Amino acid sequence: MDRDEELLRGRVYGQDHDDPRPGPRPGRVYAELVGGPLDGLLLDVTDWTPGQRASGTALETELGRYGADGRSLYDPRPGGTLHFDWSGDAP
Numbered sequence: 001m002d003r004d005e006e007l008l009r010g011r012v013y014g015q016d017h018d019d020p021r022p023g024p025r026p027g028r029v030y031a032e033l034v035g036g037p038l039d040g041l042l043l044d045v046t047d048w049t050p051g052q053r054a055s056g057t058a059l060e061t062e063l064g065r066y067g068a069d070g071r072s073l074y075d076p077r078p079g080g081t082l083h084f085d086w087s088g089d090a091p
Contacts, residue, residue, distance in 0.1 A: 012024060012025075012041065023042075030042040030044055030082065031043045031076070034084065036086025036088075036089070037064045037086075037089075043084060045082070056076055056087070057074055058072070058073050058074075059072050059073075066090070071090050071091075072086060072088075073086070073088050073089065074087065
């Protein structure tokens with residue numbers, strides 16, 4: 001695992017890397033991102049409706065195929081688990 005991967009592990013997507021509490025917070029619901037450039041990050045889905053969770057998401061990241069303007073696509077894993085699997089990158 002390289003240094004960039006180490007920095008991402010156990011962190012919540014969208015939180016500042018300098019946040020003194022970069023991990024999950026009590027009372028929140030998180031989905032784990034699996035695969036792709038955001039592998040291992042947690043995504044806060046607390047306020048998402050069931051329909052939003054079922055639709056998946058496109059997350060901004062400069063770590064993907066399209067650099068700073070790109071997004072990584074994550075779809076919910078079948079079975080209702082709190083895992084979103086990477087399905088590719090988009091501009």
